[in-house]
Amino acid sequence: MYPKSDVTVDASKFDRSGIDKQTLEFNEKLIKIWADGPRWYEVGASSYRQMRWEGKTPLPKPVVLPEGYNGTLPSRDAGREIPYRVFKPSNGVVSRGIHMHIHGGGWVLMSEA
Known part of the structure; x- marks a missing residue:
């Protein structure tokens, strides 16, 4: 379960x-x-x-765009991490927030890259 x-x-x-x-x-x-x-x-x-x-x-x-960088987040499952990819604004402006694009099919058939 x-x-x-x-x-x-x-x-x-x-x-x-x-x-x-x-x-x-x-x-x-x-x-x-x-x-x-x-x-x-x-x-x-x-x-x-x-x-x-x-x-x-x-x-x-x-x-794979070179401007992005990868990292991981801890999972609630022991010994597992969740990969992610982040893009910063190219104009040098500091972001005030993020947009999370969570796509289950992408994680099965592709990757965060």
Whole structure:
């Protein structure tokens, strides 16, 4: 049994009727791009990650921007750390906050880079 999550999600925020036209068009384009590619669940997540880094999936090979830097955060699970990547403003302005982009699929099929 998994421990109860610290995150509460309001399912109404994911109602498809609230999606704007531009986002719907973008999603349709992605679906078409991925239609003929390998399925990660058929080749396995580890193999798919490698294929993705080598540019062997329908999406272009990832580009890791040199401006970012990596670090880790402690996990609530003993002996485990959570990797992250941070980008500072290129104009030298000190940030007053952060934007956390948490994407579960990205952590399974890619990395923080």
